Structures are given as structure tokens and as C-alpha cells.
Amino acid sequence: xxxxxxxxxxxxxxxxxxxxxxxxxxxxxxxxxxxxxxxxxxxxxxxxxxxxxxxxxxxxxxxxxxxxxxxxxxxxxxxxxxxxxxxxxxxxxxxxxxxxxxxxxxxxxxxxxxxxxxxxxxxxxxxxxxxxxxxxxxxxxxxxxxxxxxxxxxxxxxxxxxxxxxxxxxxxxxxxxxxxxxxxxxxxxxxxxxxxxxxxxxxxxxxxxxxxxxxxxxxxxxxxx
Amino acid sequence: xxxxxxxxxxxxxxxxxxxxxxxxxxxxxxxxxxxxxxxxxxxxxxxxxxxxxxxxxxxxxxxxxxxxxxxxxxxxxxxxxxxxxxxxxxxxxxxxxx
Numbered sequence: 001x002x003x004x005x006x007x008x009x010x011x012x013x014x015x016x017x018x019x020x021x022x023x024x025x026x027x028x029x030x031x032x033x034x035x036x037x038x039x040x041x042x043x044x045x046x047x048x049x050x051x052x053x054x055x056x057x058x059x060x061x062x063x064x065x066x067x068x069x070x071x072x073x074x075x076x077x078x079x080x081x082x083x084x085x086x087x088x089x090x091x092x093x094x095x096x097x098x099x100x101x102x103x104x105x106x107x108x109x110x111x112x113x114x115x116x117x118x119x120x121x122x123x124x125x126x127x128x129x130x131x132x133x134x135x136x137x138x139x140x141x142x143x144x145x146x147x148x149x150x151x152x153x154x155x156x157x158x159x160x161x162x163x164x165x166x167x168x169x170x171x172x173x174x175x176x177x178x179x180x181x182x183x184x185x186x187x188x189x190x191x192x193x194x195x196x197x198x199x200x201x202x203x204x205x206x207x208x209x210x211x212x213x214x215x216x217x218x219x220x221x222x223x224x225x
Numbered sequence: 226x227x228x229x230x231x232x233x234x235x236x237x238x239x240x241x242x243x244x245x246x247x248x249x250x251x252x253x254x255x256x257x258x259x260x261x262x263x264x265x266x267x268x269x270x271x272x273x274x275x276x277x278x279x280x281x282x283x284x285x286x287x288x289x290x291x292x293x294x295x296x297x298x299x300x301x302x303x304x305x306x307x308x309x310x311x312x313x314x315x316x317x318x319x320x321x322x323x
Contacts, residue, residue, distance in 0.1 A: 035290070039297040046301030050308055057309070058316045080254050084247060087276075091243035094284035095235050102229030205285040209277045216269035220257035224265055 005103030006193035027193070034195040035202070042206045049210050052165070056158050056217055063151035068222030070147060070155035073139055078130040079219035082123050083211065089119035090208040093177075093201045100197040109191060110184045113177055116204065120174040127167060134159075159218055166214060169207045176200045242283045249276050 008023035013030060021029065060067045096112035099105035138146040140160070141153035180200055184191035191197065253272035261268055282288040287295055 032291075035294055036297065039294050043297055043301030043304075047304055047308065050301075050305035054309055054312055058312065061313075061316060062320060076254070076257075080250065083250055087243065087246045087250065090246075090280055090284050091239050094239045094242070094286075097284075097286065098230075098235045098238065099232070104229045105232060105235065108232045108235065202285050205280055208284075209280050212273045212276045212280070213270070216253065216257075216273050220253065220269040221266070223257040224260050 006101075007189045008193075010187070010189045011194050027195075031195040031198070034199045038199045038202045042202065045206060049162075049165075049213075052158070052162050053213060053217070056162075059151070059154050059158070060221075063149075063154065066147075066149040066151040067155050069149065070152035071218065071221035072223065073137070073146065073156075074159065074219050075130055075133060076219045076223070078126055078133075079215055082126050082130075083215045085119050085123045085126065086208050086211050089116050089123070090205060092116045092119065093204045093208075097198050097201040100191065100201075101193050103192040106184065106188060106192050109197070110181060113181045113184065113197075116201075117174050117177040117181060120170055120177070120204075123170060124167065124174075127163065162214055163218070166207065166210055169210070173200075173204050173207050177204065239284075242279055246276050246279060249279075 008027040011030075012023060012027055019026065092112040092115040096109050096116065099109045099112065134140070138144055139156050141156050145153055145156075147153075177200055180191070180194075180197055183194075183196075249272050253269055256268050256272075257265065259265075281298065287298055290298075
């Protein structure tokens with residue numbers, strides 16, 4: 001990173017005297033290490049969510065009709081709205097990650113990080129409204145479940161588990177992005193060029209991608225029938 | 226990277242992708258109501274996969290990432306493919322649905 005406006009000494013995580021690297025080289029090694037590390041984490045998360053989707057695919061293969069009628073009970077308006085919200089937050093996150101390595105774009109980075117966190121909160125608010133409607137509509141598996149087919153409860157077991165775990169991931173993302181907003185506001189010199197911005201936004205992008213697959217699995221199945 | 230792009234230039238690189246993603250969302254939602262039969266699943270997950278590829282390449286910038294990072298990202302998919310293939314080799318052979 002040869003941008004003279006960046007301050008490697010404010011960004012380096014620890015003294016790198018032992019390796020006798022210049023501060024710029026040390027920061028660029030740390031940046032690569034951070035990106036590499038988050039991608040290893042994302043690859044492990046792909047397997048974690050992959051197992052969930054595997055359950056969905058295997059059970060749907062066996063109980064196609066019950067899954068179709070159960071999926072018709074989800075609210076496609078909330079689902080589509082939330083997909084649009086998350087895609088938009090992905091766009092603001094992408095702008096922030098492109099802007100964060102340039103000191104003159106510090107304000108743009110800060111604004112886009114703020115927008116990203118707010119869109120994440122909007123997603124959770126819509127999800128909360130949807131959960132309330134689902135609970136009122138007896139869509140929680142167990143006694144008094146709305147649909148007669150037993151395997152429809154498997155669909156809603158997946159619905160609650162997957163959206164719950166995705167929601168927890170999103171809350172962690174909102175926390176991490178808010179932390180960067182706070183950092184950039186309190187210590188302006190520590191935001192531009194900080195590898196933590198890219199790491200956080202890569203995590204955000206992954207949480208976005210999980211939802212992109214949850215949307216057809218939960219909301220689009222069974223609509224044509 | 227000493228000369229920073231303008232804010233407008235950054236938005237110009239992101240907004241077309243966002244528009245494409247929203248268009249795919251609309252198409253996917255509309256096609257879910259079309260009588261495509263068994264193809265419906267393939268279409269809706271195909272659109273989701275296209276969106277995910279766009280997000281990974283252009284929002285998470287895999288397209289400009291070094292080879293090691295791209296390989297790491299591909300590892301998750303590779304291991305998932307093993308997980309799905311071996312599990313379905315078992316599940317599909319024992320389907321009770323006629």
C-alpha cells in the first residue's frame with residue numbers, strides 16, 4: 001500500500017521488528033494474512049451451512065408435496081423485501097470495501113459502513129415482523145401445528161433453525177460493522193487502509209450469500225402448484 | 226494505489242452489479258409462479274447461484290484476488306460437493322417415494 005496518506009503505524013497489530021520488514025511491507029503482509037484467514041473461516045462456514053442445506057435437499061427429495069404446501073405458508077412479501085434489503089446492504093458493503101483503502105474516501109467508507117449496519121437492522125426488523133406472523137399462524141412445529149402432514153413440520157423445523165442461525169450471523173455482522181463505524185469516528189486515522197474493514201465486509205458478503213440460497217429454499221418453493 | 230478513485234467512480238463499479246442482482250431477484254420471484262414443473266427448483270436455485278457468484282466475484286472481489294485466496298474460497302465448495310455427492314448417493318438409492 002503506497003498511499004502516503006495511510007498511517008501503517010496506526011494500523012499494524014504488533015511490532016514486526018523480528019522480521020525486519022518496513023512498516024508498509026509488514027502491513028501488506030498482515031492485510032494478506034487477514035484476507036486469507038477470513039476466507040478459510042468462510043470456507044468452513046460454507047460447510048456448516050452446506051450441512052443444513054443438505055438436510056433440506058434430502059428431506060425435500062423424499063417429501064416434495066408436503067414441502068411445497070409448507071413453503072406456501074411462508075410470507076413471500078417479507079422474504080422478497082428482506083432479500084432486496086440484504087442485496088442493497090451488500091452493495092453498500094462493496095462500496096465501503098472499495099473505498100476503505102483510500103484516505104480521501106474516508107467519509108464515503110464511514111457512510112457506507114453506517115448504511116450497511118442500518119440495512120442489517122432493517123432486515124432483522126422485517127424478520128421480527130415475519131416471526132410474529134408465523135407464531136400467530138401456528139407455524140411452529142409441535143402440538144397445534146397448522147398443517148396436517150407430519151413432514152410439513154420438518155420444513156418449518158428447517159425454517160426456524162436456518163433463519164435463526166442466519167439471524168445470529170447477521171447480528172454478529174452488525175456488531176462488527178458498528179465497531180468499525182465507531183473506530184472510524186473516534187480514530188479517523190485508523191480507518192483508511194485498515195485490514196479489519198475488508199475482513200468484516202467479506203464476512204458480511206458471506207452472510208448475504210447464505211440468504212440468497214435460503215430465499216428460494218423457503219419462499220419460492222411450491223408457489224407454482 | 227496512490228491515486229484514490231473518486232467516490233463516483235466507486236459507485237459506478239458497484240451500482241450496475243446491484244441493479245443486476247435486483248433484476249435477478251425480480252425474475253426469480255416471477256418465475257417461481259410459472260408452471261415449470263420439476264424445472265422450477267433448478268431455475269430458482271440457478272438464479273440464486275448466479276446471484277451468489279456475482280456477490281462473490283464483484284462484491285467480495287474474488288475476481289481481483291490472488292490465486293491463493295481464490296483457491297481457499299473454492300475449497301469450501303469442493304468439500305461441500307463431496308458432502309452432497311456422497312450423501313445423495315445414499316439418500317437417492319433409498320427413496321421411498323415412488
